[in-house]
Amino acid sequence: MSDCPYLIIGNSAAAMGAVAGIREFDRDKPVTLIARESEHAYSRPLISYLLAGKVDEKRMHYRPADFYARNGVRALLGLEVTRIDAQARSVSTADGQTFTFKNLLIATGGRPIVPTDLPGTQARGVFTFTTWEDARNIRAYINETGVKKAVVVGGGLIGLKSVEALKTLGIETTVVELADRILSSTFDQTASNLASAFLKKAGVEVRCGTTVSAIETSDNRVTGVRLRDGSRRGADLLIFAIGVAPDTRLARDSGIAVELGILTDDAMQTSVKGIYAAGDVVQTTDLLSGAKRPIPILPNACRQGYVAGVNMTGKKLAFHGGIAMNAVDICGLPTISVGITDPGTEGYEIKSKVDAEGGTYRKIVLKDNRVVGAIFVGQIDRAGIFTGLIKDKVDVSALKDLLLGEEFGVLSLPAEYRKHVVSGQGIEV
Amino acid sequence: MKRIVAREEFCIGCRLCEVHCLVQHSKSRKIIKAFRDEREKVVPGIKVESSGHVSFALQCRHCGEAPCIEACMTGAMARDPETGVVLSDPDKCVGCWMCIMVCPVGAVARGANQQVASKCDLCIGVATPVCVANCPNEAIVLEEDDE
Numbered sequence: 001m002s003d004c005p006y007l008i009i010g011n012s013a014a015a016m017g018a019v020a021g022i023r024e025f026d027r028d029k030p031v032t033l034i035a036r037e038s039e040h041a042y043s044r045p046l047i048s049y050l051l052a053g054k055v056d057e058k059r060m061h062y063r064p065a066d067f068y069a070r071n072g073v074r075a076l077l078g079l080e081v082t083r084i085d086a087q088a089r090s091v092s093t094a095d096g097q098t099f100t101f102k103n104l105l106i107a108t109g110g111r112p113i114v115p116t117d118l119p120g121t122q123a124r125g126v127f128t129f130t131t132w133e134d135a136r137n138i139r140a141y142i143n144e145t146g147v148k149k150a151v152v153v154g155g156g157l158i159g160l161k162s163v164e165a166l167k168t169l170g171i172e173t174t175v176v177e178l179a180d181r182i183l184s185s186t187f188d189q190t191a192s193n194l195a196s197a198f199l200k201k202a203g204v205e206v207r208c209g210t211t212v213s214a215i216e217t218s219d220n221r222v223t224g225v226r227l228r229d230g231s232r233r234g235a236d237l238l239i240f241a242i243g244v245a246p247d248t249r250l251a252r253d254s255g256i257a258v259e260l261g262i263l264t265d266d267a268m269q270t271s272v273k274g275i276y277a278a279g280d281v282v283q284t285t286d287l288l289s290g291a292k293r294p295i296p297i298l299p300n301a302c303r304q305g306y307v308a309g310v311n312m313t314g315k316k317l318a319f320h321g322g323i324a325m326n327a328v329d330i331c332g333l334p335t336i337s338v339g340i341t342d343p344g345t346e347g348y349e350i351k352s353k354v355d356a357e358g359g360t361y362r363k364i365v366l367k368d369n370r371v372v373g374a375i376f377v378g379q380i381d382r383a384g385i386f387t388g389l390i391k392d393k394v395d396v397s398a399l400k401d402l403l404l405g406e407e408f409g410v411l412s413l414p415a416e417y418r419k420h421v422v423s424g425q426g427i428e429v
Numbered sequence: 430m431k432r433i434v435a436r437e438e439f440c441i442g443c444r445l446c447e448v449h450c451l452v453q454h455s456k457s458r459k460i461i462k463a464f465r466d467e468r469e470k471v472v473p474g475i476k477v478e479s480s481g482h483v484s485f486a487l488q489c490r491h492c493g494e495a496p497c498i499e500a501c502m503t504g505a506m507a508r509d510p511e512t513g514v515v516l517s518d519p520d521k522c523v524g525c526w527m528c529i530m531v532c533p534v535g536a537v538a539r540g541a542n543q544q545v546a547s548k549c550d551l552c553i554g555v556a557t558p559v560c561v562a563n564c565p566n567e568a569i570v571l572e573e574d575d576e
Contacts, residue, residue, distance in 0.1 A: 017499070045502040049523055059521060062504045299500040299531060306499070327530040334539075336530045380526055382535030384496075391533075410487055410534050411478040421533045422435065422490065 002099045004032040006312055007091060009081050009250070010107030011035035012044055013298050014279025014305035016063055018105050019071050021309020021317075031073045032101075034093065038078030039132050041067065045298065047135040048161035052168040060132065084254040086272045103274050103312040106251055106262060107305060110244035110280040110296055112158075120215030125222035126238045129162045138237070147171055147236040151225050153212050154241035155182030157328055160195075162239050163204055164331045174205040174233050176225075178242075181208055186326055188342035190354055191335070191361055191375045198333045198359060212238075246281045246294050259283055261294040266318040268308035276312060278304035285321030288339050288372055288390070295322045323390060327380070333359065336383045339373035339390050340365050348372070353404045362404055369397040382409060388421060389413075430513035431551070431571050433558060435485045439568035440477070442484030446560035446569055447473040450488075453552060453559045472540045474549035475560050475569075486560065486569050488549035489536040491515045497528035497537060506546070514553065517546045 112128035155177030181192035214226040246261035257271035261283035279301035310317040325338040352363040360378030450473040455463035475488040505521035522545040540547020552558040
């Protein structure tokens with residue numbers, strides 16, 4: 001039995017944010033961190049770079065090697081939490097230990113979705129791609145079997161980053177996307193088309209509006225897939241990247257309120273006092289639509305973790321919600337999308353400029369004279385100025401004609417707001 | 430910590446700050462070489478914006494709660510514990526551009542052949558940042574922050 005003033009389950013962005021939040025106000029009491037994965041805190045999005053050989057294992061670290069020591073964190077890595085007892089205020093681990101806690105943070109992140117009704121997903125050569133171990137296993141499988149052809153199911157961010165890695169390794173790759181276009185949840189049609197064209201030019205086959213209907217195996221090894229349209233693709237490697245769901249199992253089993261993700265208040269506290277949750281495992285408020293949903297992006301995770309950590313020390317800090325946003329470089333094409341990028345309903349004003357030849361696109365979505373969304377493809381410089389306008393709900397009626405200009409900058413902003421941003425204090429994500 | 434403040438009423442838009450910043454952060458530290466041979470590898474951490482007769486120079490604000498640090502997926506963007514300066518480690522940066530996505534003043538650029546993030550480092554190791562030292566009209570000044 002071990003008694004913990006601060007106990008954290010998880011070791012990624014939210015957990016690291018929480019350690020920073022706790023240590024901002026409490027330098028003394030020990031922090032205990034338990035994580036299923038055995039690696040030192042690492043950057044999860046870097047696994048595609050690791051697979052591609054663009055970064056080595058040493059560069060995977062999200063925080064310096066002395067992070068735990070410097071912050072008084074007892075890190076129990078490679079240890080799985082099996083149960084949270086909300087009444088007894090304790091956590092049990094797979095090796096039979098029990099930890100009681102005063103404050104607990106659940107930062108268990110998400111877990112990849114795998115189709116349950118498709119035979120063959122257990123065959124060798126079939127992977128998901130969300131952990132360092134996945135990257136290692138895929139790399140080992142490629143080295144061992146000399147993979148020539150791959151199919152990636154899912155044209156979202158994880159899917160396309162794995163496609164990029166496989167292309168870099170010289171593997172012939174097809175991406176299969178169920179929706180009628182890739183990146184359908186963050187891009188509009190024009191941006192998706194540009195990204196598709198770019199991928200095709202890079203030699204990737206892009207198949208939209210279909211999915212894998214059967215996995216072909218030989219000797220329990222994947223050899224190909226059959227698509228719903230009846231066609232077939234040979235594949236020695238198959239990656240499922242069809243989505244990630246909040247890993248709410250521990251919370252749900254312990255009676256903590258869960259909908260799509262764990263529910264929390266502004267202090268990131270769950271329905272049980274003293275138990276907090278942050279990161280991809282929680283459901284938050286979308287500040288633009290007001291909807292309650294998971295917004296599983298790293299800046300949110302880091303911020304929510306920080307807010308949870310501060311509140312765990314007894315100080316007060318609020319997280320009011322987040323805005324969906326992503327920056328991703330696909331095979332050398334830089335892209336940024338923020339907020340409502342494809343409203344599809346009335347009441348929005350769109351400003352856009354596309355150069356299909358040059359592969360650049362800029363789109364600004366307005367509602368009631370406020371910027372509520374933006375897409376940048378190819379040319380992404382200074383996109384954050386728009387993110388700021390979105391977050392701060394700045395009235396841009398006077399600058400609408402400037403929004404698409406190459407020279408749009410801080411000088412274009414209303415004088416009062418300009419003063420606010422250049423003062424730079426307390427600007428939040 | 431110290432912070433650079435731009436005074437737009439004094440800025441004449443000469444862009445000498447950009448020139449000095451680029452040279453200071455070049456390998457050669459020689460103006461001709463820097464512009465002739467290193468133009469792709471180094472970008473100034475300061476940017477002069479102008480419109481008509483109004484102009485000002487802007488660089489990283491080294492925000493108290495820096496959105497770029499929270500958004501950085503690799504841990505490359507971090508605050509130097511000694512100086513409080515927000516720095517991007519080019520060895521850790523992979524050029525995902527999350528920092529560009531969240532910087533409200535657009536102070537992070539794609540540097541080094543557009544491979545890694547590049548921004549103002551307040552000229553670490555130099556007594557006065559070169560943009561401040563070389564501004565002919567004191568439009569860029571160094572002030573001690575209240576924090």
